[in-house]
Amino acid sequence: MPFIALAVSLIIMDATVVNVAIPSMIRDLKLSASDAEWINSIYSLVFAALLITVGRLGDLTGRRRLLLIGVIVFGGASILASMATSGSLLIGARFLQGLGGAMVLPSTLSTVNALFFGKERGIAFAIWGSTIGGMAAVGPVVGGYLTTVSTWRWAFLINIPITLIVIFGIIKFVPETRDPHAKKGADYAGVVLSIVGLGLIVFGLIEGIRFGWWKTQEVLTVLGLSWSGSLSPVPVAFIVGGISMVVFVFIERSRSLAGKPVLLDLSLLQIRSFRFGSIAALVVSLGEFGMLFALPLFVQGALGYSALRSGVLILSLAIGTFLISGATPQLTQRIGGRAVVRIGLAFEVIAILGLGLTITADMAGWLVALWLFIYGLGVGMATAQLTSVILAEVPVDQSGQASGLQSTFRQMGSAIGVALLGSLLVTNLGSKVIKNLAEIPGLDSATQSHVAKVVRGSAGSAIPQLSQLPGGAVLRHAGELAMTSAARFTTLVAAAVICLGLLATLALPANVAAKE
Secondary structure (H helix, E strand, C coil): CHHHHHHHHHHHHHHHCCHHHHHHHHHHHHHCHHHHHHHHHHHHHHHHHHHHHHHHHHHHHHHHHHHHHHHHHHHHHHHHCCCCCCCCHHHHHHHHHHHHHHHHHHHHHHHHHHHCCCCHHHHHHHHHHHHHHHHHHHHHHHHHHHHHHCCCCCHHCCCCHHHHHHHHHHHHCCCCCCCCCCCCCCCHHHHHHHHHHHHHHHHHHHHHHHHHEEEECCCCCCCCCCCCCCECCCHHHHHHHHHHHHHHHHHHHHHCCCCCCCCCHHHHHHCCHHHHHHHHHHHHHHHHCCCCCCCHEEEEECCCCHHHHHHHHHHHHHHHHHHHHHHHHHHHHHHHHHHHHHHHHHHHHHHHHHHHHHCCCCCCCHHHHHHHHHHHHHHHEEEEEEHHHCCCCCCHHHHHHHHHHHHHHHHHHHHHHHHHHHHHHHHHHHHHHHHHHHHCCCCCCHHHHHHHHHHHHHHCCCCHHHHHHHCHHHHHHHHHHHCCCCHHHHHHHHHHHHHHHHHHHHHCCCCCCCCC
């Protein structure tokens, strides 16, 4: 189990470790804004698009084998990323990292589901879930520290020794599991449709703010080709992606009725615990990741924290997650996984609601850390046990595709959360800063327009730099008040969304139990 947890920590940390290193990458490699955006987006895009496909591939060819290949690909891509001399090479390396990560996540989850039973199962899922929740918060700290004391290249090089340890552990200690009843043959249409459909939908969710939800706000350039026209590529991506997924479902049902091998057995959704648990996971991820996207922007934009200091602040979330993980298996044995999930989600709602109600432009860092610690306690309880509940009634032979599907639900939720709450934050910030600037006596309209554009375009991260302008103290204060108001509204919406996830758990069957 330690080596499985290490494998998960690699891919989860790398999803966030790059965020604070991007400014250094831009300066060093002379990246364009488009390059910088794609360094982040391509990892999430490839990761989400391939989860269902590689999850089933693990069932067929062996989960341990796929996990080993995924870790090797991820490690090799990390070396390439550390050696990148241009934006295109770094984006290519991040693409390969996403490919490796997509192999690792469902492989680790399905392996845990296949190998552990009874009390040990609860402990294993607690470790797996706490690793996910904790390492997402550790990433910004690691990235900020390495970038500050050395170079951004160490944000990737740090993966290499961990990769070598994981490879040794997998070969030495992790047994092979697979689906012995799998039908021979390949579902090529299902593979292509799922990758295209999920990839385009996730692209739309990630890039809607940047390129425009309907009208083009920025030109999309890929491999030298540009999207021109007033219609944004985002709605086109949603339409084509949605059609692809509808056709995917139709083909999968037809092949299943005909007795042919399928990429995804849709009968999994007939399992009540899997169906409603996955819906709850999607909604919860929407609120969680949306909040984690908005909070660092508030801390840096309104409170003036550096990237490293804000990362250290968010570390309190990881501390709460890791501390509660030791008690979660015992709680699960006493009151059941469903109850632990609900208590954890209740902690999350209380923490985010408390954070939203106490946000001010001069908020003390210790108070933010306190709410994040409570939130981390909730994550440590809910994330692991919700996964356990989702997979509790899934046949072990189908662990891979079930793991890939529930992971896809989570990835879709996180993408929707960043898109939805990110849009709310930026839109609210833009309107509030315009209102605040208009109330400053003697401020001309040209300056108002320029400052509002800078603040909105940077999602608030440029607010501290406003103090360098003439009359900058007043401008910065106006920006900080606008950011505070926008962050408060966005955080309260996140609390409401996670509350919906808590309500979704009411549909979970009462008799869900761990495999004995």
